[in-house]
Amino acid sequence: MAWTFGEFRLDPERFQLSRGGMPVRVEPQVLSVLIHLVRNRDRMVTKDEIATAVWQGQAVSDASISSRIRSARQAVDDDGARQAVIRTVHGRGFRFVAEATALAPAPAASESIVHPSSDHPGGRPSMAVLPFRPLGMLPELAIMSDAIPHEIIEALSRLRWLAVIARGSSFRFRQAGIDLDLVSTALTARYILSGIIESPRRTIAVTLELTDASSREILWADRLVAPVDQIGDLRARIVAHLIAALETHIPFNEARLARLNDPESLDAWSNYHLGLAHLYRFTAVDTALAQGCFERAVTADPQFARAHAGLSFTSFLDAFLRLSADPAAAGRNARRHAENSLELDPLDPFANFTMGRSFWLTDEPEVALDWLARATALNPxxxxxxxxxxxxxxxxxxxxxxxxxxxxxxxxxxxxxxxxxxxxxxxxxxxxxxxxxxxxxxxxxxxxxxxxxxxxxxxxxxxxxxxxxxxxxxxxxxxxxxxxxxxxxxxxxxxxxxxxxxxxxxxxxxxxxxxx
Structure with a gap:
């Protein structure tokens, strides 16, 4: 839902205020105040309500609220004397008084269709990486609060199964106590990675939290520490440690959410994550269940490279573990599905991984090494x-x-x-x-x-x-x-x-x- 008033358009989904089609530069807290006022334009909004919505109920002075209101008025070409857009109700709160028209956003063509009864959002998981909050940082190290999240975004962009919000959008949310609901809505992010960076006693300490934006559940957290003179090694460890954690915790959470829904309503990505949950149990029953999930994912989206790679993996297990009555045929299927996956997405490490392993089954380790080296080059x-x-x-x-x-x-x-x-x-x-x-x-x-x-x-x-x-x-x-x-x-x-x-x-x- 977006709104227009005068020359302005306010779009909470994009977290953007524009004038005549051009973005207006606004601080995130100011934009949050403006969104809350417009959303509740049929009534007065109290100062306490603004504090709850924008500062999540943290202690905040009247001066801070007044400062944000003043900036909001400046952004929409209003002021305290005219009050043509935002009116002050003295001693009580504020009200948005300009005439606003609500606009129903058209769905994007690329959005996955989800069954109306499903609580699972469907589609490829998405993540926003926020700037880290500095606490007691040495001045010369303060840049790390942006530099490390930037490196994380670059590394995550190699993961073909995860959509990563660009730095230009996610770095607009840098103040303490940011409303995760607001971040999730503004950036359409299903998962949020936040962190705190400190430099006590000539060390660097980084605390990470991975949050499911819809449930506010913390799925994973960790703290890594290193001496200041080893900050380069710490940065590399943070990235590697995080990616390994994401590869485990997000697919597990996606599969858990998918199980709560009607199987007939699941989209390709939900079926894919359910398949992964069965894949790594290495039993005949689970391998068959994983294969069924990947087949449904391919049916839902024939261009889904990772689902084809999943079918290669299950065929590989049929051959490697002798789960199939015809291991040779299973080996041929492992190669065929890997080739299909690579044709659809040659840059997917998982596709290259399954192609490499298919050459184990034909006793061609030298060829396998080339494909596996490509997989690790694509994702170090x-x-x-x-x-x-x-x-x-x-x-x-x-x-x-x-x-x-x-x-x-x-x-x-x-x-x-x-x-x-x-x-x-x-x-x-x-x-x-x-x-x-x-x-x-x-x-x-x-x-x-x-x-x-x-x-x-x-x-x-x-x-x-x-x-x-x-x-x-x-x-x-x-x-x-x-x-x-x-x-x-x-x-x-x-x-x-x-x-x-x-x-x-x-x-x-x-x-x-x-x-x-």
Missing amino acids: NYAQGFYASAFTAMLTGDAPATFGALETSLHLSPLDPLLYGVHGVRAQMLVQQEEHQAAAHWADRAATTPGAHHLIAMIALAANSLAGRHDQAARWRQEVRRRKPDASAADYFAAFPTRDTGSRARIATELRRHGF
Whole structure:
């Protein structure tokens, strides 16, 4: 809803006042006051009500309110003497008295259509990154309150699944106590990232909060600290830490909200996030459910690149975990869906990731590495891309590349859904180096990490058996049989076609010893 009065147009959705089609420069609090007055133009608005609406009920002086009213009058070519637009009701409040006409905004062509009964907003998630609020900052470091959010916006713009509001819009909201409802409405942002930056005792401390704008629920928060002379490293850590958190918390929240709605009303993005929620459980049932979600997303939007990449992922799991009766066909589907995704969006890291992993299934690790390197070049903070690169380097026996990529992946996403794979690849590489005790330690960690499947338990079985820990190996043998009764050594080597013949022979011997 926007309004016109005289030569002016006031648009709360865009959070903009314009005159004759040209924007009028107005401070956010002044614009908030003006919007509230116009919205309630049929009555007087008290000072307390203005304080609640604009300052969220924080203590504010009459002088501050009067200052904002004076600035609002100047913006609309009014003054305290004429009061042709904003009239003062002495001792009580203010009223908007100019004749205003309400305009119903036309829906944008690109907006997703959402079923009227749905409480989920639908469409691609959107985020506004606000300037950080400085507290006790050293003068020479005050610029960091803008510089770090700017770097975050640049990094988030690489994420194809998240719409990021431009700095020119979000940086208009920089004062303390800003109304998040106002920010969300003005910028059409579903999520808001805010922060506080301090410099106590020659250190820099940044506190971050990720908020769901509709529910006001804080989904994630963290605090990072570093000495002043390590501010460059801190800036890089903030960006990497944040992106890893967003990759987990926003899809989880989107899936949670989607579950509350009628499945028939869900749009492509909602089905996609529901698919992700099932995807990382690595069971036959959940993989099938994820596939159904991605198929519905493609039906709703055939041009949705990420939904095609999701279908590549589920087909990959069908082949890799032998969930399908025809693993070869599942492998071909993994490649086909990845190609479809890349044709629609060649710059999506997830599309490049799924294309790279499809080459594991055809024993072409060198080709896989090229695609995975492209995925991490497109998004340098893509933890799963680095994990997949480590896996591929392990297949070719490149230990330095394996361990380096694993450390990067773990640093970026210490609680990643593929964490079991990170530990499992380390264990597999240590077996190749004949470090069997260390391999057994990491394999145990891998197999007890959430999401670990029967192939990870087979790594633990082989590593413990090679380390002489036969009781532990026997326990893992029972666990493999429980998870997949028909598991075989052939399944193991189809999933891990390593080029190191010595380790392959040693593992094969131990698997045979335990009946595989």
